[in-house]
Amino acid sequence: EPEVTQTPSHQVTQMGQEVILRCVPISNHLYFYWYRQILGQKVEFLVSFYNNEISEKSEIFDDQFSVERPDGSNFTLKIRSTKLEDSAMYFCASSPLRGAHGYTFGSGTRLTVV
Amino acid sequence: QQQVKQSPQSLIVQKGGISIINCAYENTAFDYFPWYQQFPGKGPALLIAIRPDVSEKKEGRFTISFNKSAKQFSLHIMDSQPGDSATYFCAASIPQGGSEKLVFGKGTKLTVNP
Numbered sequence: 001e002p003e004v005t006q007t008p009s010h011q012v013t014q015m016g017q018e019v020i021l022r023c024v025p026i027s028n029h030l031y032f033y034w035y036r037q038i039l040g041q042k043v044e045f046l047v048s049f050y051n052n053e054i055s056e057k058s059e060i061f062d063d064q065f066s067v068e069r070p071d072g073s074n075f076t077l078k079i080r081s082t083k084l085e086d087s088a089m090y091f092c093a094s095s096p097l098r099g100a101h102g103y104t105f106g107s108g109t110r111l112t113v114v
Numbered sequence: 115q116q117q118v119k120q121s122p123q124s125l126i127v128q129k130g131g132i133s134i135i136n137c138a139y140e141n142t143a144f145d146y147f148p149w150y151q152q153f154p155g156k157g158p159a160l161l162i163a164i165r166p167d168v169s170e171k172k173e174g175r176f177t178i179s180f181n182k183s184a185k186q187f188s189l190h191i192m193d194s195q196p197g198d199s200a201t202y203f204c205a206a207s208i209p210q211g212g213s214e215k216l217v218f219g220k221g222t223k224l225t226v227n228p
Contacts, residue, residue, distance in 0.1 A: 004157075031213050042220045043158060043203060048213035056211035091157050100146050100207035100214045105157035 002026040004106035006092050012112045013082055021077045021109045023092030029102070032075045033093040034067065036060070037108075043091065049075065050098075082113045116141055118206050120219025127226050133191040135222045137204035140185060144206035148216070149178065149189050152201045161202070162189070194226045 005024040013019050025032050034046040048055040049067055057065075066078045075094075079086055090109045095102035119138045127133045137147075146165055150158035164171045164178045164187065171178045177190040191198055204219040 033213075035216075043205075043216075043218040045215045045217070048211065048215060050212050055213040056215060093157075095214070098209075098212070098214055100148065100205075100216055101163060103148075103160065103216065105150075105159070107155070107157045 002104070004092055004094055004104050006090075006106035006109050008109060009107065010110045010112070012114060015084060015113055016081050019079050019082055019111060021079075021090050021092075021111070023075045023077070023094075023106055024073055025075055025092065025094030026096075026104055027073070029094035029096045029104075031055075031095045031098060032067075032069070033095075033103075034077045035091045035093060035105075036088040037091065038088045046077075046090075079111075082111075084113050087111055087113045116208065116217050118204055118217050118219040120204050120222060122222060123220070124223045125225070127194045127224065129194065129196060129226055129228050131194050131226075133189075133194045133198070133224055133226070135189045135202055135204070135224075136186065137188065137219050138184075138186045139206050141206070141208065142185075144208050144217075146207035146214075147178070147180065147187050148205050148207070149176075150203045150205060150218075152203065152221075158203060191224075194224075196226045196228050199224055199226050 032049040037043045047057045064080045092106045148163035149161045151161045152158045162176045175192045180187045201221045205216045
């Protein structure tokens with residue numbers, strides 16, 4: 001069964017450093033998403049991406065965050081200057097169509113900011 | 115109001131019992147209601163989903179009951195097994211920009227005792 005692949009599985013970084021979280025969505029999917037889950041809390045929407053541009057972003061997704069699809073397969077989330085409160089699980093998801101019924105989530109990257 | 119309220123926060127059930135998790139929403143723009151199962155260290159995995167024009171959907175031991183007038187929906191797990199022990203999230207999908215955003219409940223940690 002096709003998977004959304006995320007790397008690394010765990011990243012530890014110092015406060016103020018830049019991090020890039022990587023995702024390989026399912027190959028024929030057209031919509032891409034990032035969500036995050038702070039430990040013990042609910043999963044929260046960050047951003048959606050379609051046709052090489054951001055479709056929608058949440059209030060969490062401020063100027064410190066950016067997304068990119070640098071080639072035909074990768075989808076990245078960059079946090080420019082990490083804060084302690086950015087520590088969370090970050091999930092990438094993709095879907096073939098606009099509707100949510102095709103959403104597939106990756107296993108996540110656990111980001112720890114120290 | 116883009117919130118989905120989920121209860122209970124945790125649930126302990128004996129093997130063979132019925133697990134029931136409830137969710138409620140306010141926004142009538144939500145157009146799709148999935149349930150996700152999440153094991154520790156993994157991403158949310160789609161379990162079962164329903165559209166608001168259907169009152170019930172059953173897949174194996176899992177059933178969603180949907181009450182559109184009350185804006186409530188619930189997940190029933192029949193003959194609960196220890197392997198069902200996981201965190202369950204209800205979610206609601208809403209068109210946003212050019213894509214679809216998922217709004218999650220806070221999750222229910224289900225423990226099924228042998």
